[in-house]
Amino acid sequence: MRWDRLFADLEGQLEAAAAGRLDADIADRTRRELAATTFEGRLRAAAGRVVELSVAGIGAMTGELRRVGPGWLMVEIAGGPPAVVAARFVTAARDLPVATREIDDASQDPATGLVAVLRVLARDRTATAVVLATGATFTGTVDRVGTDYLDLAEHSLDEPRRSSVIRGVRTLATSAVAVLRPRLE
Numbered sequence: 001m002r003w004d005r006l007f008a009d010l011e012g013q014l015e016a017a018a019a020g021r022l023d024a025d026i027a028d029r030t031r032r033e034l035a036a037t038t039f040e041g042r043l044r045a046a047a048g049r050v051v052e053l054s055v056a057g058i059g060a061m062t063g064e065l066r067r068v069g070p071g072w073l074m075v076e077i078a079g080g081p082p083a084v085v086a087a088r089f090v091t092a093a094r095d096l097p098v099a100t101r102e103i104d105d106a107s108q109d110p111a112t113g114l115v116a117v118l119r120v121l122a123r124d125r126t127a128t129a130v131v132l133a134t135g136a137t138f139t140g141t142v143d144r145v146g147t148d149y150l151d152l153a154e155h156s157l158d159e160p161r162r163s164s165v166i167r168g169v170r171t172l173a174t175s176a177v178a179v180l181r182p183r184l185e
Contacts, residue, residue, distance in 0.1 A: 042096045044068040054092040057135040057178050072114045089178040118145045127157045131179040157183045
């Protein structure tokens, strides 16, 4: 009888040690997985939800997160057109899901980045408000998009682009573009 208790005690100790190692292994793997997550991945997981973002130069922006592309987000703001926000200028977000939707770097095609969004605006001749990270806002039509700049023919958003309403052409560094607010009809 004593031997049975001794062996049962030893088996219990071995099981407890194995469970402790398993718990430590799970905790370690969880920490490693969490360390590999990104802010953009958390934002991507929030697609379809209403989010509150803090954007450099803009402040708070609340709306439904419609899409997340490589380096940009599309936020549908109530009572206004969707805004395209450069992800690098999003400094905080409220109540993001803990889950992430990461994409591997190989699938991040530069043809779908912020410069590609600017090229679509230029192609479609869409009047757009361009907000820089400094908070400065310029309105007009994107005429040309280079590798790291855009030319904006400045005019009021409520006027179609005509040479008679152009106040000038402003060249902006794409690295400074925080938000694009196209005028959609």
